[in-house]
Amino acid sequence: MAEVLTWRRKRTAFLPLVCFFLFSASVSGKPKTELLQIGTGNNWDFYPSRWSDGSDHSLLPPAEKQGEEGAYQAFYKPSFRDFDVSFSYRVRRWVTDTGIIIRAASPDHYYLVHFPSNGQQGRAKHFWGAVSQVDQHGYIRYKKFAMIPHVSPEPDIWHDVRIVVSGTEVRVWVDGHAFPRVDIDDMPPSGRLGIYGWGAFDLKEVRVTGKSGESPDWPEQWTPSRNWFNPLPDQSLGKWQWRPHLTKTPKGDLLLAFAVHPNGYDPPHLLATARSEDKGKSWSKPRKLILPLDGLEVEQKQVVEQFAGVGHHYVPAVTTTRDGRLILQVFANPWTGEGESRVWGEAHVFMTESLDDGRSWEPLRLAPQWPQPDGVNLLNAWGNFLELSDGTLLRQVAGGEGSGKEHIHDWGSVHARAFSIRSTDGGSTWSPPVNLDGGRLAKLGNLDLTEAQCCETASGRVLSLIRPIYSPTMWETWSDDSGASWTPTTISSVVGYAADMLKTESGAILIGHRYPGLTVNVSRDDGLNWSEQVTIDLANWANGTMIEVEPNVVLYIYMTDRNEGRFRAQFIEVTPTGLRPRK
DSSP states (O other): OHHHHHHHHHHHHHHHHHHHHHHHHHHHHSOOEEEOOOTTSTTEEEESSOOEEOGGGBEEOSSOOOGGGOOEEEEEEEEEEEEEEEEEEEESSSSBEEEEEEEEEETTEEEEEEOOBOHHHHHTTOOEEEEEEEOTTOOEEEEEEEEOTTOOOOTTOOEEEEEEEETTEEEEEETTEEOOOEEOTTSOSOEEEEEEEESSEEEEEEEEEEEEOOOOOOOSSOOOOOOOBOSOOOOSSOSEEEEEEEEEOTTSOEEEEEEEESSTTOOOOEEEEEEESSTTSSOOOOEEOOOOOTTSOHHHHHHHHHHTTOSTTOOOEEEEOTTSOEEEEEEEOOEESOGGGOEEOOEEEEEEEESSTTSSOOOOEEEEEEOOOTTOSEEEEEEEEEEOTTSOEEEEEEEEOSOSOOOTTSTTOOOEEEEEEEESSTTSSOOOOEESOOOSSOSSOOSBEEEEEEEEOTTSOEEEEEEESSOSSOEEEEESSTTSSOOOOEEOSOOOEEEEEEEOTTSOEEEEEESSSEEEEEESSTTSSOOOOEEEEOOOOEEEEEEEEETTEEEEEEEOOTTTOSOEEEEEEEETTEEEEEO
């Protein structure tokens, strides 16, 4: 009995020691929380150049970069499996992107939790987040892009972000509000953490708690993929190239029509063209577009000389019809007065044709001349110049409402409507504007419609997607009679602005647009459903033009901001599994 009591006493004395070691093991195995700082930089890899530490535990990119110049990335060398990361950030101006890199296997293969910002979505007070994948092509492919209610997109507001990555699951909260959960089956089990951004932003207090993971092989040197080129580097006609329109000429060349700014924010007042004889790989020097005015009356000549091409709405649009005619259309909207006292006159639509493959043009002629539709104080051309399968020519236009004293950042104060015009005689005459909102109950129709784009689907229906002023997504409407009438507008699933549309011969419909960056969505079922966003460049202006140069190979030419000025272009291959660049 004494022996048993002795053992019990020994066992009782041993238990605290066992508990101590078990507790010590659990503490030592507990993931530590790190405050990420740049320090000497030895624990980081930077692309293209070094970040630094600021005050209040902030992490500073090398400079304030515009999207056109690319993003800054900093990869923390330790790798993590599952982790919990938190940080605070704010944007100081609208156009920017900020985020955290997760599970990076290399500088060109990682996942990204980020928050793109843009002036249009900012003034409309909707905040968006994204979980994306960046691959060796340099594209940002969105796994999930969604609006987060309750969060303000206004500049200079600090947001608290938390990201939890566990296995294949990514969960995100912004100011305590949850982003939809994302499961990524092909995400590697571990990888580096990093920080990402461009534009005017501040980021601080980046803290990570996580389990160490296997470190991936990392290249000693790496150069980011660049898919774009400047098709028209010559800026002798003007510094800022505006609103391109593309067509294939009757003899097979590509003809690009556009306008140019001489400098700064002055309105463009010079129309120009350029030509490619090798499917868009190289281009001629831009040349001034000469439009003979011999057939016009004196007042009509004055309208062309003073107002055609003045302002970014009035660029020339070109197309080659199925019967081999190369035609060009120019809008002009004369005005009197300036600023808030400006009064717009009747809209003039001018047409001409080229008989020598776009090298010269027949005398310009006035097609229609319309009074402004009721309640509209400005009517301007927009969108692609489309010929439908029945030979109808279709163009879409936008009209402003109001006195001009409204401020666009005052929600709902600025109104606009969108219309279509059509020609059934090859462009000789054009119908009056038809409201793109066929709503039966409204008198004026949807007042949130601005720049419209359209395409004909394989079934023969015409789909129009329209840039909003305040709606979180683009507006959608359909025509079953070649643009003579339209259905009531509905909310679409596409988020974007300053768009262009194209249907390939295989039936895929592409819409390229502003936000996030320069993004393309694809529909493979006649516009009923759309893919997730694919950001192909960070140039934010968009306002581009697309043309299919080979089966399923699309040339996309688009604008940059006034600092860069020159168009950018890239070739996109449309594959059954998605988009990829064609070098």
